[in-house]
Amino acid sequence: MLLRCLGFILVLSYPGQLHAQSPAESCAAPLLEGGFLVPELRTYSHGSTLAYACSAGQKPAVEGWWATIVCLNGLWSHTPQCIDKNTCFAPDIPNAKYDESPDGLWYKEGSVIWIKCDEGYKHKAVGATATCKKGVWSDLPGCERSATSCNEPPHIPHAVILDKYQDVFAADVEVRYECEDGYGVEVATTKKSVFCVAGSWTQAASCTKLKPGPGDDGDTSGGSTNPVDGNxxxxxxxxxxxxxxxxxxxxxxxxxxxxxxxxxxxxxxxxxxxxxxxxxxxxxxxxxxxxxxxxxxxxxxxxxxxxxxxxxxxxxxxxxxxxxxxxxxxxxxxxxxxxEAFCQINLDEYTSYNFQESGTVILKERETKSVPCIWPDYTGRISCIQGRIRVTQCCHYMAHYSRRCN
CATH class of the missing domain: 2.10.70.10 (Complement Module, domain 1)
Incomplete structure (x- = not known):
């Protein structure tokens, strides 16, 4: 009798341990249209693995022709779903962006996506679009680093970069820096810039210890000068x-x-x-x-x-x-x-021109650059004239050469 009472007291003293020993919740059988479950039960205990496949003409909404889910304390690891077998999944393209699908994580057959390489990268081959055909992407373009891009700017003693850190910077990008308190450049302001030009950064003005000039210490009595020519x-x-x-x-x-x-x-x-x-x-x-x-x-x-x-x-x-x-x-x-003797243009604002490149481009005054288009052998042109940008539509490069493009 004494042992029973002692056990009852221990249970009341440690209610948390009693709750931890309660069984985990089970999962109800999921609903799956256009497919079947193996094994097919009404409920599945915690930790159970359930496999499923889809009927002819469909496939799981994940990679592979079959898939598995796991019951985790009353919830399935994901909701099983069957989709049309000709649907394409979102591609994995490093250093690139593309339009999101309105249907979620997959694209219907015939969908066309336009791939835009990140700043500092370019397409590996001609073409910037891909089409979903029978469940796979045709001619999926990739992005590689451009030869004219730059690594991070070189270290500038006693200075800090004011722009966001990146591993790669596109050509013609301006990066600003500022000297720490008590340091500056010889002239102008302590805020300076370097530019990425053809794969290299322009020379940065050094941040040196500021020296007080004559009179900075409060001496207003004047000092001797050293005139030239004996005067x-x-x-x-x-x-x-x-x-x-x-x-x-x-x-x-x-x-x-x-x-x-x-x-x-x-x-x-x-x-x-x-x-x-x-x-x-x-x-x-x-x-x-x-x-x-x-x-x-x-x-x-x-x-x-x-x-x-x-x-x-x-x-x-x-x-x-x-x-x-x-x-x-x-x-x-x-x-x-x-x-100022330059123009700046954001190509992301000119998507209707069908340029391959994206991001910001800086041109010097009277400079003209050719921009590749999404069609082979087609280019557009951007020019800086008296501080204003002029943009021409995509045109065959031979027509540009013969000046038959506006």
Missing amino acids: IGSGRGGGATGPGTGDSTNTATTGVRTDGSSATGTRPVTTPDKTGSPSSPLLAEVVNCGSYPKVPNGDVVRTRKTSLRYACNAFYKRVGPETVVCYANGTWSQPPTCK
Whole structure:
């Protein structure tokens, strides 16, 4: 009697263990139109495997002419279904996309899909469509990496890429990067870009430790300059002394301060000619003008004793002077600007043109590119003219050659 009571107390103390020992739920026989089950029972215990096949003219809605399902605690691993034997399953095409079927995971006979390769990839053979015929896809195209695509951009010390990571980047793609705090490039802004061109990345401007320019530490007392040609300056913003006292003359000019802002009304120091008239402004070494003027999308490509030479990045053109000089009063001459000289087009927005390629394409000003079409020996053309895109329909390449295409 004592043992029975003790057992009852143990059961009440561990109700979870009692519940865990309860039998798993069984599965009811599934409904299957156009097929049969083996073995055919009313219920199936947990863990039971049930095989099924379909009648003539049909096949399981999974790969193979038969299929199996498993009962898992009252639920089947999938719902058995029979479909027309000429139906095609969704193809597995690496590095590609295609239209989804309105019927779910399979395509009816006669369905045509258009395969679009991912950015940085191209079709292995001519043609970008496949047709479902008697349960299989005819001429299913594949995608391989394009020879003009690039790997991930090379590591840039003290910088971070601002765009999403990818293993492969398409040709002409722009990738932006930014220097970490306290670092920058020699000129312009800390935000820069590199482009994928013919399988290689363009050179990235290095991110270097920023150095404070003259006056950045709060010293406003001025400093000595090092004028050129033996002339003597009296300090930042001061006058210059020529062969005789009082012979210097100032001319009103717009300069650029060390922070890159315009210094309207700043008068660069000048030297007189033999008649006493104003001559050329007095120049100083570039170190006396502090930080280089900022030119967005441009870089200093050559440094001389008193001047800087600028060039614009790829896909930009220079407007204004190529050379910037340092005046003896600590200001720069007016720098150039870099104006956009490219067009950008997203081919995904031109599906009606039947191009094979997809994604973004960047063209330089006055550049024309041929784009292969889904039909053999047919191409379209995209051009960049005065910043505007011009697109032509697919045409036989010989007609393009003879200029019979619009």
